[in-house]
Amino acid sequence: MDDAVQEVCLRQGSGWSFAALPPKNARDRIMSAASFLFCNHGFAATGIDTILTRAGTAKATLYNHFKSKEELITAVLEAEGETWRTWFFGRLADVTGPARTRVLAVFDVLEDWFSDPGFYGCPFINAVAEFDTNDDTVRRLADQHKERLVTWLKAQAIEMQVPDVAETARSIAVLIDGAIVAAQHSRDASFARTARKLAECHLAAVGAR
Amino acid sequence: MDDAVQEVCLRQGSGWSFAALPPKNARDRIMSAASFLFCNHGFAATGIDTILTRAGTAKATLYNHFKSKEELITAVLEAEGETWRTWFFGRLADVTGPARTRVLAVFDVLEDWFSDPGFYGCPFINAVAEFDTNDDTVRRLADQHKERLVTWLKAQAIEMQVPDVAETARSIAVLIDGAIVAAQHSRDASFARTARKLAECHLAAVGAR
């Protein structure tokens, strides 16, 4: 089974991808191919030609939509972030009950994410890890993504009436990062539960309601 | 100030590098240059020629010591891991008091690490993030490194007489990973303290002595 077939199979299961079925217009096909290859094989390691072959498009088409590889990388990261957040917050919106329940549900949703056989970690963490230490382009995108997560966490923290909203949000954020990295390295989704217990511990300690 | 000068200055401050002074023999010079470039600019993004220029060696010399770039990467990761562990456990060995104090001191040592202006995150986390999802070569090296850390944590957990040694070790490991990533992204060393508080919280909850 080659990459393309595998991707469709896996992503139909996970349900947070660009699309369950292969997109028909060229731009989306390029985005989909680039996303898969960048995230699974690395940004620098993935050549334009490889993306073209996978997307089944011509080179001129790619450079008609994106002025450079760097711009394509940016577009992919933004799209990955958008898609992920929609999926993630969508799942959390279904959770009924107080904010505390919703925050703890974060780790159940993470466990589902980690359990996807095609799980490759967080694209932003991977990108910051790969690119130059002083490359602020990628760092800004990652910051922006995390900021939206932290904003959500702060809103929950306020609802939970914790004494230090920012510190609670930071704590949960650290637990999320730690769980992602641990799960990515070990391929063991249960690290989400370890992180969840730590979150419970924190929330209990600060008297979250 | 160019990279080479900067490296020496910074690393003399941090004290966990290969050597405070530039090494004289060719092999060490290659290792030192490769370490710096791989860790700061990425593994794939760093070319052999760039390493040679920085190390001031000939190409034949490099390929006389390492049969390929991949082998050099492996050697660099192993050396980085060895150096880091020596520094890290050395710092912790200086901590007096019960195991609980020693485990919490982990996060103080991490904060020092994060505070180094040349801090680039954990080479293993970065390498796993960059290389192919299915590349087990790098993953094995990372596993090996983390395993040694977890082994140490388990030993402390036993001394602390916690009910579930493995779970406590996993928890601290998740906190370490989370702190590293959060600090790397934000360049904010104080995430070590956030992680520390979470660790205190866990240890208190499981009744560590």
Place this chain on the structure above:
DNA sequence: AAATAAATAGACAGAATAGTCTTGTCTTTT
């Protein structure tokens, strides 16, 4: 001093890289 080992400089091969450009086909809109 002679012999051996190690490092230097750099040419070179072969493949891959990002990006440009031309030509032709197909589809949609007017």
Place this chain on the structure above:
DNA sequence: AAAAGACAAGACTATTCTGTCTATTTATTT
């Protein structure tokens, strides 16, 4: 039917990549 635009196929440039090889020089050892 005609015009317009999107796309495919692929040639092409110019650079960079890893890795090999030769020839020369420096260091070390015998």
